[in-house]
Amino acid sequence: MSMIAAFYGGKSILITGATGFMGKVLMEKLFRTSPDLKVVYILVRPKQGQTLQQRVFQILDSKLFEKVKEVCPNVHEKIRAISADLNQNDFAISKEDMKELLSHTNIIFHCAATVRFDDHLRHAVQLNVTATQQLLLMASQMPKLEAFIHISTAFSNCNLKHIDEVVYPCPVEPKKIIDSMEWLDDAIIDEITPKLIGDWPNTYTYTKALGEVVVQQEGGNLNIAIIRPSIMGATWQEPFPGWVDNLNGPSGLIIAAGKGFLRSIRATPMAVADLIPADTVVNLTLAVGWYTAVHRPKSTLVYHCTSGNLNPCNWGKMGLQVLATFEKIPFERAFRRPNADFTTNNITTHYWNAVSHRAPAIIYDFYLRLTGRKPRMTKLMNRLLRTLSMLEYFVNRSWEWSTYNTEMLMSELSPEDQRVFNFDVRQLNWLEYIENYVLGVKKYLLKEDMAGIPEAKQHLKRLRNIHYLFNTALFLIAWRLLIARSQVARNVWFFIM
Numbered sequence: 001m002s003m004i005a006a007f008y009g010g011k012s013i014l015i016t017g018a019t020g021f022m023g024k025v026l027m028e029k030l031f032r033t034s035p036d037l038k039v040v041y042i043l044v045r046p047k048q049g050q051t052l053q054q055r056v057f058q059i060l061d062s063k064l065f066e067k068v069k070e071v072c073p074n075v076h077e078k079i080r081a082i083s084a085d086l087n088q089n090d091f092a093i094s095k096e097d098m099k100e101l102l103s104h105t106n107i108i109f110h111c112a113a114t115v116r117f118d119d120h121l122r123h124a125v126q127l128n129v130t131a132t133q134q135l136l137l138m139a140s141q142m143p144k145l146e147a148f149i150h151i152s153t154a155f156s157n158c159n160l161k162h163i164d165e166v167v168y169p170c171p172v173e174p175k176k177i178i179d180s181m182e183w184l185d186d187a188i189i190d191e192i193t194p195k196l197i198g199d200w201p202n203t204y205t206y207t208k209a210l211g212e213v214v215v216q217q218e219g220g221n222l223n224i225a226i227i228r229p230s231i232m233g234a235t236w237q238e239p240f241p242g243w244v245d246n247l248n249g250p251s252g253l254i255i256a257a258g259k260g261f262l263r264s265i266r267a268t269p270m271a272v273a274d275l276i277p278a279d280t281v282v283n284l285t286l287a288v289g290w291y292t293a294v295h296r297p298k299s300t301l302v303y304h305c306t307s308g309n310l311n312p313c314n315w316g317k318m319g320l321q322v323l324a325t326f327e328k329i330p331f332e333r334a335f336r337r338p339n340a341d342f343t344t345n346n347i348t349t350h351y352w353n354a355v356s357h358r359a360p361a362i363i364y365d366f367y368l369r370l371t372g373r374k375p376r377m378t379k380l381m382n383r384l385l386r387t388l389s390m391l392e393y394f395v396n397r398s399w400e401w402s403t404y405n406t407e408m409l410m411s412e413l414s415p416e417d418q419r420v421f422n423f424d425v426r427q428l429n430w431l432e433y434i435e436n437y438v439l440g441v442k443k444y445l446l447k448e449d450m451a452g453i454p455e456a457k458q459h460l461k462r463l464r465n466i467h468y469l470f471n472t473a474l475f476l477i478a479w480r481l482l483i484a485r486s487q488v489a490r491n492v493w494f495f496i497m
C-alpha cells in the first residue's frame, strides 16, 4: 500500500491554477491514486464565456481524465470549484466559500501564476507575489492546514550559474516592490522595470524569485515547501505518455518546426536542455506534500525538480530527435519541409532569419495577394521571431541545480511509493520521451488524426519537389545571367557541353 496515496485519503485539498497545465496533471494523479480523498477545492475564474462548471466539465471530459473516471466515478462531486480571481482583494471569494475553505483545508498546492515572460511588471507582481502573500495569509487562518506547497521555477535564480536548494534574497525587498506597484503609474513602471529586474531575463523569473522570498518571510509557523521545476514538458508515463495541452516551453517550437515555419534557432547545441516531464513534477509535488505534513521539517525545504545533473540531455540531441520523429510522424499541411537548424551567433541568426523566415513569408503573402486572399504569413513569422528572441536566453546557457533535498526525499520513500510516485528522472530514456512528446503534440495539441499520416507524407513529398524545382529555376536564372556577362562562364559552359 502506498503511504502517500493513503495520506491523501479523506483530505480536503486546495489547488490554485488547477485549470493550468500542471494543475490538471496534479488533479488527475490525486484522484487516480487517492480516490477516497474528501474534496479538492479549486480556485477558478470564469473565462472565455465559460462558467466555472463548464470549465470543470471540460477538464473532466478530456482524455487526460479517462482513467480517473474508472477509479473514481464520482470525481465531479469531489471537485468543488470556487469562483476566485487571484488579481482581486481576498481573491474575490464569497464569504461563505471563504469560511468553508478556511475551516476545512488540509493541504494547499499553489500552482497559479502568470508564466508569460513579457507580462507587465504590475501584473506579474500581482499574481506571482501579492497573490502568494494573500494565500499565505489565508493559510495562516486555516486551523486544519498540514502543509502549504508553493510551486516556483528552477529559473527563479537563473541569474546564477550554480543554484542550491535555498531561497536567495532579492536586491529589493518584495514588500517594497508590492507597495510601489500601488502608487506608481504604468509609464514609470515601464521605465524602471529593466533596472528592477537587473540580470533576470524577464518579469516572470524575477517575480517568481520575489514570490519565494515572500513565502520564506511571511510563512510564519506554516509548514511550507517550495518546488522548483525546470522546463515542464509533456507527460512521460502517466496517465499516458505525451500528454500536453499548451504551447509553453518547447511545445510551441515543436509545432513551429514540424509545420516548417521554424527553420533556424539561435541555440547552443551543447547547452543542457533541462526538461522535466509534467508527471515527474506532479509525483514529486505529492511526495513533498506528504513529507512536509508528516515529517514537519524545521525549516522551509526547497526541492529542485530538474533533469540536468542526474540525466542530462542537450538541445542538439533533442533537436535531432525532434526532426527524426517528424520523418516518421509528420504534421499535416506543413508550410515547408521540417528542416530546422541551430545557429550560434548574431550574424548567422540575422542571415537565416532573413533568408529562411522572412523571405518565404513575404513570397507566400505575395502569392496569397495574387490569388485574392488575405496575407498572414509575415505577421505569423514576426510573432514566431519575437517568441524565439524571448526563449533564446534559456537555450544558450546551462545551469547546475543541486538536488540534495529531492534525492533525500527519494530515499525516504518506501519501494511502493518510489514506484507509484516515481520522480527519479535517471530512468528517463530521452529519445523515447521526445518521440512521445512530438506524438503528443500532434494528437493532443494539434488534434491531428494518425490516419492522416500517409497524406501528410505525400504533402511533404510535394513540398520537396517544389523546393527542388524552385532551386533549379533559381540556379538556371543565375547561370543564364552569369553566361550573358562573363566570358569565363561561357567557356566553362561550352566545355561542359
Ligand SMILES: CCCCCCCCCCCCCCCCCCCCCCCCCC(=O)SCCNC(=O)CCNC(=O)[C@H](O)C(C)(C)COP(=O)(O)OP(=O)(O)OC[C@H]1O[C@@H](n2cnc3c(N)ncnc32)[C@H](O)[C@@H]1OP(=O)(O)O
Binding pocket: 115, 116, 117, 118, 153, 154, 155, 229, 230, 231, 232, 247, 248, 249, 250, 251, 252, 253, 254, 256, 257, 265, 269, 315, 316, 318, 319, 320, 322, 323, 340, 341, 342, 380, 383, 384, 386, 387, 390, 391, 394, 395
Ligand atoms: C544539431 C541539429 C539540430 C536541429 C535543430 C532542430 C530544432 C527543431 C526542434 C525544436 C525543438 C527543440 C528546441 C526547443 C527549444 C525550446 C526552448 C524552450 C525554452 C523555455 C524556457 C522556459 C524556462 C522557464 C520555465 C518556466 O518556469 S515557466 C513556463 C514557461 N513559460 C513559457 O514558456 C511562456 C512563453 N510564452 C510567452 O511568454 C508568450 O507567449 C510570448 C512568447 C511572449 C508571445 O506572446 P504574444 O505574441 O503576445 O502572444 P501569445 O498569444 O502568447 O502567442 C502568440 C503566438 O505565439 C505562439 N506561441 C506562444 N508561445 C509559444 C512558444 N513557446 N513557442 C512557439 N510559439 C509560441 C502562440 O501559439 C501564438 O500563435 P498564433 O495564435 O498567433 O498562431
Ligand SMILES: NC(=O)C1=CN([C@@H]2O[C@H](COP(=O)(O)OP(=O)(O)OC[C@H]3O[C@@H](n4cnc5c(N)ncnc54)[C@H](OP(=O)(O)O)[C@@H]3O)[C@@H](O)[C@H]2O)C=CC1
Binding pocket: 016, 017, 018, 019, 020, 021, 022, 023, 043, 044, 045, 047, 084, 085, 086, 087, 110, 111, 112, 113, 114, 115, 127, 151, 152, 153, 154, 208, 228, 229, 230, 231, 232, 233, 246, 248, 249
Ligand atoms: N510550464 C512550465 O514549464 C513551468 C511552470 N512552472 C510553474 O508551475 C506552475 C504552473 O504552471 P503551468 O501549469 O505551466 O501554467 P499555466 O499557465 O498552464 O496555468 C496557470 C494557472 O494559473 C491560473 N491563473 C492565472 N491567473 C489567475 C487569476 N488571476 N486568478 C485565478 N487563477 C489564475 C490559470 O487559470 P486560467 O486557466 O483561468 O488562466 C491557470 O490555471 C506555475 O507556478 C509556474 O510558474 C515552473 C517551471 C516550469
